[in-house]
Amino acid sequence: MNPARTQAASTPSVHPSTRSVERDFRVDSLAVGMVVMLLMTILGRGIGFIRGMAFCRLMDDTDVGRWSMSFDFLTLITPVMLLGIPGVLPKFTEHFRIKGQLQLFVRRIAIGTIGCTLAFVLAMLIAPSWFSYAIFLQTQSDGLIYAVGVAVVGMIFYNFISDLNASLRQVRVVSLMQFIHGVGFTLLSVGWLLSGGEFIGVLWMFTLACVLATIPGNLSLKRNWRSAIRSAPMDRENAAEINQVSGDLRVGVMIKRLAPYAFALWMTNLIGNAFELVDRYMILHMLPIPDGLAPDLLASVKESIGQAAVGQYHSGRIIPMMLLSVAMMIAGVLMPYLSSDWEAKNWDAIKTRVGDVLLAVSTLFTMGSAFAILAGPFVFGVLLQGRYSDGMQLMPMALCFCIWNSLSMIGQCYLLTAEKGRSIAVAMAVGLVANLILNAVLIPTYGLTGAVTATLVAHGVTMTAIWFAMAVYDYPARAELPILSALPLTLLVSPWLAVIVTGTLAWFIWRDENKRTRLYECLPERLRSRLAF
Known part of the structure; x- marks a missing residue:
């Protein structure tokens, strides 16, 4: 079912007997x-x-x-x-x-x-x-x-x-x-x-x-x-x-219809939750502690050091997690519209919606992250009184993997709409295994930095697996996905490089007439009528 069909007088072809209900x-x-x-x-x-x-x-x-x-x-x-x-x-x-x-x-x-x-x-x-x-x-x-x-x-x-x-x-x-x-x-x-x-x-x-x-x-x-x-x-x-x-x-019929989707979603959530928690739990257990401590103090010192490290990690994730929460909202808004297109068998609309949202998330989140890094000295030095210096150093990597996670969420909407949720669980399982192995190797040697590096690489693995699953299930394989995936990596080099590259990409997007038209349609109707297009 097309979303526009349920709006009042959305099209002149609607039969008069249906308009009162749709209104x-x-x-x-x-x-x-x-x-x-x-x-x-x-x-x-x-x-x-x-x-x-x-x-x-x-x-x-x-x-x-x-x-x-x-x-x-x-x-x-x-x-x-x-x-x-x-x-x-x-x-x-x-x-x-x-x-x-x-x-x-x-x-x-x-x-x-x-x-x-x-x-x-x-x-x-x-x-x-x-x-x-x-x-x-x-x-x-x-x-x-x-x-x-x-x-x-x-x-x-x-x-x-x-x-x-x-x-x-x-x-x-x-x-x-x-x-x-x-x-x-x-x-x-x-x-x-x-x-x-x-x-x-x-x-x-x-x-x-x-x-x-x-x-x-x-x-x-x-x-x-x-x-x-x-x-x-x-x-x-x-x-x-x-x-x-x-x-x-009937209850049995409904369960049969919903159970495969619900189970795939449950598996995805279970693996995703383990993915999100594994780095912090491994920090608590595996973070290096100072040598020479008395045995009776070892346990309490280990707990306090681990929790303080998680606190530092939390501070570096405040802004990145804001981006991730926005992505979760976008995915939640997008899903019912994709489902409506699915019921109407409007396959092209599904692919267009997903592509536009992926493009917007990658460019806007990368640009916003660049300015967040530039504001980092003020945020951590003034607002946080210099207490979370480790969090500031880790923030660029946290921003990068949160953007990758956001892109993966939008890709998951495509697979869930096509009722291919099991492929999501497989992709996230691959990322979880990578996260466990990399954290186990890097945390004992590099501490908190090793944990964030492991999480960054694991998110990249998961995102790549999601793109592969989308391609298998008829999402058009274009150069757009690798470009959007690589864009957040500019944050690890320099925030100014991220601004320049993202701005250049936005200019090429604006020159695409089809994308410009869809962007124009997002404007309020009154504003559209006043603009020459």
């Missing part, structure tokens, strides 16, 4: 949605940057390291623990909406999500000490572990409402939710720390921000749900063909 259920176009999302994200991430700086100043290295491990656990364990169930929303919401079975589909996905969440909460209540070791590699208070558990529940609730709105292509609502979450968490957490609050309170503030951020999403669902579940006559014509393949929505 009820409106979706944001991908171009407008991307622009709104990027603007809100830039503002929200700017506030998030302030929060990261405040955390580094208001907490010591050990607490910063504990926050890094806690946040990684929050963001990485939830998709694995949920067995990939909510992850089917962006792919299959449109599929079941045009069949008139959206309400039952979403209800069953919600039941599965709630069941997995309750099982996880029960496990944390029964074995807090096990989770303490899994997250922090040392014993923590039960209160801290319970706070992590409540934060996981809050994040699941927030993500479910956000994913459901995104799957209905309500991009502006999702952007508002993300903005409220970022701003709310910043104000609440920094206020808590300034008032003398302890680290555990930061997790409670995170949970509260998740709940507050769901308000616009819930209001949007309440306002649009009836029109969303009502299938337009033109959709019912398309549904006849789909029903021949998919059958009805």
Whole structure:
């Protein structure tokens, strides 16, 4: 189904009997949605940057390291623990909406999500000490572990409402939710720390921000749900063909339809989460420690040195992780539109959308990263009071591998749309093995620098494997992908070189009439009417 077909009076050929239904259920176009999302994200991430700086100043290295491990656990364990169930929303919401079975589909996905969440909460209540070791590699208070558990529940609730709105292509609502979450968490957490609050309170503030951020999403669902579940006559014509393949929505039939996709997504999340955590866990275990320490001090010194190193690593990843979070939002916005094109069998539109987004991510992220490196002395020397010099030295490599990771995420959207998720899991497994081997070799000799170098190379391996899988499944093999992949490497040479090369590439992009036309269509209609093109 083409996204434009659900917009009011989107084309003169729409039969009059369908217009009243289509006028009820409106979706944001991908171009407008991307622009709104990027603007809100830039503002929200700017506030998030302030929060990261405040955390580094208001907490010591050990607490910063504990926050890094806690946040990684929050963001990485939830998709694995949920067995990939909510992850089917962006792919299959449109599929079941045009069949008139959206309400039952979403209800069953919600039941599965709630069941997995309750099982996880029960496990944390029964074995807090096990989770303490899994997250922090040392014993923590039960209160801290319970706070992590409540934060996981809050994040699941927030993500479910956000994913459901995104799957209905309500991009502006999702952007508002993300903005409220970022701003709310910043104000609440920094206020808590300034008032003398302890680290555990930061997790409670995170949970509260998740709940507050769901308000616009819930209001949007309440306002649009009836029109969303009502299938337009033109959709019912398309549904006849789909029903021949998919059958009805009995539980067994639905599981058979969704299980391969959900399992592939679950495997991808599981391997991806291990990929993201392996460097920090290996830093804690394998980082070289000073010689000559007394045996009774060895264990405690090793823990403190490892957590402080993770804190330094966290500081160098503040800006790179902002880029990665933007890429995750872009992928989340892009996926429902690709799924809609898939249902309409509009294969060329899928490839064009993916190519345009890859181009935009590589050029904009590389240019932004170059300016971030140039601002590094002020950020680390003034804002962070010179306490995180290692983080500043590692930031260019962290920026490079976060851009590569972002490009891989967009490539994964193409493979997930084509229901080839297993190839993603294979590609990430290859990268994970490379990461483990390289970290084991480099950390004992080169310490923190070795860990970041290993992660950089492993991300390059994963990205290359994703490109190969895309080519196998009919994505056009062009010189564009190697160029976009190599562009972030200029950051390792010089930020000024990155600016020059990226600017030159942007000029050649602008000279391409087709790309220029699609870029022009992203502008608001009023602005378009005033510009000569």
